Amino acid sequence: MTSFDVIVIGAGHAGVEAAYAAARLGCSVGLCTLSRDTVAHMPCNPAVGGTAKGHLVREIDALGGLMGRAIDATGIQFKLLNRSRGPAVWSPRAQADKRQYSAWVSKALQRQPKISWLIGKAARPEVKHGRVAGLVMDDGTHYGCRALVVTTGTFLNGLIHIGPERRPAGRHNEPPSHELAESLRSFGFDIGRLKTGTPPRLHRDSIDFERAVREGHFVEERGDSVPQPFSFSTTSGLRNQITCWLLHTTERVHDLVREHIDQSPLYNGQIQGIGPRYCPSLEDKVMRFPERERHQIYLEPEGVDVDEIYVNGFSMSLPRDVQELLVRALPGLQDAVVLRPGYAVEYDFVQPTELRSSLETHRVQGLFLAGQINGTSGYEEAAAQGLVVGANAALAVLGKEPLVLGRDEAYIGVMVDDLITRGCLEPYRMFTSRAEHRLLLRIDNADLRLTPLGYRIGLTDRDEWARFSARQDRHSRNTRTLERTLVRTEEGARISASERLRRPGIVLEGLIASGEVHLEFEDVSRSLEVASIENDVKYAGYLRRERASAERTRRQDRKRVPDLFDYARVPGLSREVVQRFSQVRPETVGQASRIPGVTPAAVAVLAAFLERSAFSEADRA
Amino acid sequence: MFSTDDSIVAVATPPGRGGIGVVRISGPESRRIAEAMLTRREPLEARMATFTRVAAKSTDVIDEVVATYFPAPRSYTGEDVVEISAHGNPVVLQAIVVRALEIGARLAEPGEFTLRAFLNGKRDLIQAEAVADLIAAATPMQARVACDQLEGTLTGQISEIDAELFSLIASLEASLDFPDEGYHFIQPAETSRRVAVVVGKIDALLSAARRGRVIREGATVVVVGRPNVGKSSIFNLLVGSDRAIVAAVAGTTRDLISEQVDLDGLAVTLVDTAGAREATDEIEREGIARAERASGIATLLLIVLDGSQPLSRDDEQLLGRTSDRSSIVVTNKADLPAAFEREGGVSVSARTGAGAEDLRRAIVRSLTGEESLRDSAALSNVRHIELLTQAHTRLVAAQRLVDIGDTPEEFVLADLQAARAHLEEIVGARTSESLLHHIFDKFCIGK
Numbered sequence A: 001m002t003s004f005d006v007i008v009i010g011a012g013h014a015g016v017e018a019a020y021a022a023a024r025l026g027c028s029v030g031l032c033t034l035s036r037d038t039v040a041h042m043p044c045n046p047a048v049g050g051t052a053k054g055h056l057v058r059e060i061d062a063l064g065g066l067m068g069r070a071i072d073a074t075g076i077q078f079k080l081l082n083r084s085r086g087p088a089v090w091s092p093r094a095q096a097d098k099r100q101y102s103a104w105v106s107k108a109l110q111r112q113p114k115i116s117w118l119i120g121k122a123a124r125p126e127v128k129h130g131r132v133a134g135l136v137m138d139d140g141t142h143y144g145c146r147a148l149v150v151t152t153g154t155f156l157n158g159l160i161h162i163g164p165e166r167r168p169a170g171r172h173n174e175p176p177s178h179e180l181a182e183s184l185r186s187f188g189f190d191i192g193r194l195k196t197g198t199p200p201r202l203h204r205d206s207i208d209f210e211r212a213v214r215e216g217h218f219v220e221e222r223g224d225s226v227p228q229p230f231s232f233s234t235t236s237g238l239r240n241q242i243t244c245w246l247l248h249t250t251e252r253v254h255d256l257v258r259e260h261i262d263q264s265p266l267y268n269g270q271i272q273g274i275g276p277r278y279c280p281s282l283e284d285k286v287m288r289f290p291e292r293e294r295h296q297i298y299l300e301p302e303g304v305d306v307d308e309i310y311v312n313g314f315s316m317s318l319p320r321d322v323q324e325l326l327v328r329a330l331p332g333l334q335d336a337v338v339l340r341p342g343y344a345v346e347y348d349f350v351q352p353t354e355l356r357s358s359l360e361t362h363r364v365q366g367l368f369l370a371g372q373i374n375g376t377s378g379y380e381e382a383a384a385q386g387l388v389v390g391a392n393a394a395l396a397v398l399g400k401e402p403l404v405l406g407r408d409e410a411y412i413g414v415m416v417d418d419l420i421t422r423g424c425l426e427p428y429r430m431f432t433s434r435a436e437h438r439l440l441l442r443i444d445n446a447d448l449r450l451t452p453l454g455y456r457i458g459l460t461d462r463d464e465w466a467r468f469s470a471r472q473d474r475h476s477r478n479t480r481t482l483e484r485t486l487v488r489t490e491e492g493a494r495i496s497a498s499e500r501l502r503r504p505g506i507v508l509e510g511l512i513a514s515g516e517v518h519l520e521f522e523d524v525s526r527s528l529e530v531a532s533i534e535n536d537v538k539y540a541g542y543l544r545r546e547r548a549s550a551e552r553t554r555r556q557d558r559k560r561v562p563d564l565f566d567y568a569r570v571p572g573l574s575r576e577v578v579q580r581f582s583q584v585r586p587e588t589v590g591q592a593s594r595i596p597g598v599t600p601a602a603v604a605v606l607a608a609f610l611e612r613s614a615f616s617e618a619d620r621a
Numbered sequence B: 001m002f003s004t005d006d007s008i009v010a011v012a013t014p015p016g017r018g019g020i021g022v023v024r025i026s027g028p029e030s031r032r033i034a035e036a037m038l039t040r041r042e043p044l045e046a047r048m049a050t051f052t053r054v055a056a057k058s059t060d061v062i063d064e065v066v067a068t069y070f071p072a073p074r075s076y077t078g079e080d081v082v083e084i085s086a087h088g089n090p091v092v093l094q095a096i097v098v099r100a101l102e103i104g105a106r107l108a109e110p111g112e113f114t115l116r117a118f119l120n121g122k123r124d125l126i127q128a129e130a131v132a133d134l135i136a137a138a139t140p141m142q143a144r145v146a147c148d149q150l151e152g153t154l155t156g157q158i159s160e161i162d163a164e165l166f167s168l169i170a171s172l173e174a175s176l177d178f179p180d181e182g183y184h185f186i187q188p189a190e191t192s193r194r195v196a197v198v199v200g201k202i203d204a205l206l207s208a209a210r211r212g213r214v215i216r217e218g219a220t221v222v223v224v225g226r227p228n229v230g231k232s233s234i235f236n237l238l239v240g241s242d243r244a245i246v247a248a249v250a251g252t253t254r255d256l257i258s259e260q261v262d263l264d265g266l267a268v269t270l271v272d273t274a275g276a277r278e279a280t281d282e283i284e285r286e287g288i289a290r291a292e293r294a295s296g297i298a299t300l301l302l303i304v305l306d307g308s309q310p311l312s313r314d315d316e317q318l319l320g321r322t323s324d325r326s327s328i329v330v331t332n333k334a335d336l337p338a339a340f341e342r343e344g345g346v347s348v349s350a351r352t353g354a355g356a357e358d359l360r361r362a363i364v365r366s367l368t369g370e371e372s373l374r375d376s377a378a379l380s381n382v383r384h385i386e387l388l389t390q391a392h393t394r395l396v397a398a399q400r401l402v403d404i405g406d407t408p409e410e411f412v413l414a415d416l417q418a419a420r421a422h423l424e425e426i427v428g429a430r431t432s433e434s435l436l437h438h439i440f441d442k443f444c445i446g447k
């Protein structure tokens, strides 16, 4: 029997990062996928990043992951969102050439000698004495492994809806996994059902873009004139190669939706799963917000020489013919040809409260879950979990402490903590407002925050580390220069440049341009590095306050709850609280305090009880 | 999170009764906090009662106290504890508590000393019944709020303010998280205006604070006047028993005498004092000095005149000295022929009891204003005031940033979110999840 340290099921955005991270830590990895053609596939919109998601990508990159480099290499239009706001909420977004993206990732994995491809359909994990021992494929093949990572996206009991049509499928034209779903169920996991959707794809040649622009139906959307990379290692080569188009729905479209609403599986009871409210279907937009006269639609090419045009903002599950009707009712799309209809897909997910902070399940040792199976949506959320899970599967095999990021350290930390503590009621997407220490978690400092951590456990290689060290030194030198350089104020006083920078209306670019201070930057990352330093100096007070508040939370997060702790032993806790604790099995007092429905004093009692029993155990020893 | 490692303070003895009250400070900082408020410069010694004074900055009260430091773990709570025994007057005790808060203590929630005692193994939870409520309450404040109707109204008002702030924050957060939605969630001018509205409402609540504190904590009403005008007689009349010695000798009352009385549901601490005149001996001099200090901190003064005697220079001086204080002039001995005519005030006879009801009503009206007690939401404890004040500070900071205009929204939001956190310590916290709910319900978001 062939054996691996780690087997990863699924080669989507979570799976590929997991395999890559585990391999980087020196583990032998089996990567199980139905086909090599759909590696890091983008079944939904052909884009990476966006608010908070862009942060996740920067963090993945800072920890040696693939996504940032992949999108820089295959992106065809780049934008930095929120540019008019502060650097804490700047977020990169890019359109991807989805074929090239997939090919790039595939190649990166092939270059990694520790990864073997297991082409086929996974059937069930093999579990012995409560711990993972291997994987059984549906053709009966056995593989041994010490850690098993499941990243099956929407494939668990996937069911696609297009009007009255219902088809078991994980994605367009791909079979779902029933057996795997059933085997997970048999371990006793709390399993729920979610729904997501995708819009129709149109044929590029059936749209006369120039005319639609001329007639005022479409507005061209271009990338930034100076594209910003996602990856800290990208030094050049970013190119905007395409245009996207913005248009709007009309009353006529809304009327058509209302007219056909009974044919929507979302509105006639055919769909049970809960969909994401931040990504409403066209049906929801029209029915829930009748006062809105129009909604935005973006037409996005799925690649440089790909025929498909993605109709962003137009996801729906209405019947094929109605979809065609609706598309052609959009201004400028009267002749559009629908290549593929939009659809809704329902799928099983495992309540992430089943997971530890390492994303290993509480129930089965060595079994790790990442991505949509944990109730999240989005490539970036999946990839970020994949990275964590791959590292942790490897660290578990190596007998080392898991990689757990704090809520004040990374968006990844916020996401994992939210998932395992609160569970999911709807697909989980990252937002900057979920990060209470947002001011500390910027895209410009993702590497300063995380790369040293990644290097310590082996996620970052020597070359990357050398580059990072240079950048870190440059950053501290620049900060020091600002403190030491004296500049003149309007009143003629001489003060340090950093003090000057704290005054309203003074910007660092101004001090540089006037020759008052001399700092060093790398060309491609210049504007981010400038922002980084300026932000740290200008808002030092806010950042200090933020760090202090983070430290208060940290103190609680350092108090550990033992594995398999029996909450019923704690006097004074109500039955409901004991039940909540037992479901979530918090690993720290801090996590316990974030569980919904748990009172502050209950947490204090738990903390004190743990402290006292720790004392008495120490006495006994 | 309910913090268990900071320092907390509260009056530890039941209100009213008894001549001595104890303020307890517990936690790692308790000794530093106590030493900072005591006039004695030497450090407190463990388990030694130290006679000294408390200097309370905010009200200028200086009172003699006995301070005792109990190092952990041999203390009531098992932590470092300082107990300050002072004169039982609630106002004095409150002033000591306020001073401790200024130096860095946090006001203890009801049952919190006991909770800590339990947490440190000093007590069985079953014994500590007060703790059960605390554990059940979602926020520390709720434990207190549940038991008081008045506070319910107050919490309602803070809730409304919080909801307004929350919805403003939601709009701002939406514009950060959904920058390409094609519509602006909120403009700076609108932000500034809405912050101003919230600031205004908090201002109103804070200015109601004084009245509210009267309602919750009771007022101190101090009886003053020249010797022998019948102060002690009036004190006894209001108390309903012969608590103070009454005698025809001028200078009978030497020290402060205080008693808790209930006037129409209002808890009032009534204080009888030594008559104001040139003292004849050391004890009387000290008594008069104390009378002056007591009148200095009084919520309301009852200035007693003897109606059967013409007004003396002492009377005139007293009236002049107290003209800017909230006071009621009480003309006593109405059973005897009047020696002068005087507009306003209340006329009573301590001997016959005539006018007693008028006097009671006048006191209540003067303490509470014209509003009916039951409907007015008011800030009822120092903790509320403290939290509202903090929220206020952060909101004002936020507004300044908005008005200056060159600070990115996320910093404005940092201030607004901090303000919200302060309010929600009173009314119960909302999560980032509920923020997103609010955004999705209100706006059509997403592609």
Ligand SMILES: Nc1nc2c(ncn2[C@@H]2O[C@H](COP(=O)(O)OP(=O)(O)OP(=O)(O)O)[C@@H](O)[C@H]2O)c(=O)[nH]1
Pocket: B225, B226, B227, B228, B229, B230, B231, B232, B233, B234, B245, B246, B247, B248, B249, B250, B251, B252, B253, B254, B273, B274, B275, B276, B332, B333, B334, B335, B336, B348, B349, B350, B351, B352
């Ligand atoms: N006729 C009459 N005598 C009164 C009345 N009230 C008090 N007295 C008498 O006045 C005298 C002084 O009364 P106290 O109540 O001791 O006066 P005080 O203001 O407390 O005096 P000091 O404590 O000495 O300052 C006593 O003899 C009382 O009996 C009253 O309403 N009518």
Ligand SMILES: [Mg+2]
Pocket: B231, B232, B233, B244, B245, B246, B252, B253, B273
């Ligand atoms: Mg007297």
